[in-house]
Amino acid sequence: MTVSGHRLDPRQPLVVDTHELGRRPGSMRRVTKTVPAPENLGTPVAQVPPGSDIVLDLRLESVMEGVLVTGTAQATLSGECGRCLEPVTDELEVDLQELFVYSDERLRGKPGSGSHNGAGVADEDEEPKMVEDLFDLEPTLRDALVLEMPLTPLCNEDCGGLCAGCGARLDDVEPDHSHELADPRWAALAQLRTSAAGTTEEN
Ligand SMILES: [Zn+2]
Ligand SMILES: [Zn+2]
DSSP states (O other): OOOOOOOOTTTSTTTEETTTSSSTTTTTEEEEEEEEEEESEEEESSSTTOEEEEEEEEEEOOOOOOEEEEEEEEEEEEOOOOOTTOOOEEEEEEEEEEEEEOOHHHHHHHHTSSSHHHHHHHHHSOOOOBBTEEEEEEHHHHHHHHHOOSSSSSSSOOOOOOOTTTTBBBGGOOOTTEEEEEEHHHHHHHHHHHHHHHHHHHH
């Protein structure tokens, strides 16, 4: 019997081999390693740069159903300040916890799983599984990091943002920075004219 087309490649940096851990419940092993960040890890406002270092400190514990993984991941975050648009870099540390169940254990627990019952199949796909002695930490790592990413990254908590009149970064200009024509109605009108002009140019 073969594992249905879902083999894991032990050379992938986020695929962890539990061969040395064994399957005796209670045995433990610590794994620390630095892996390159996978592509497209982040949100529209903050990302872990692809290839940057992610430091993993994991504890693998053999339990009845599979391998329980707990630990931390440290990654570098880069994004844009939500107020002034300056580049922001930050360190992010997240907790990881996941139970990877043995595939054979799973089959035994669900007799007659040959049927194509929609709900049942979806459930199985959600469950992180061991493939032989290997598991893939990537989905767990992604979920944990994305969950902890700031919705609005800031260059600092007190960032003053941008001047509505000229777009200058307010932290970089004199405290009494102001404009003669600060009347918002004029600013709105000027903006309308600019966008109207833009439209005409296109035609
Ligand atoms: Zn800022
Ligand atoms: Zn200004």
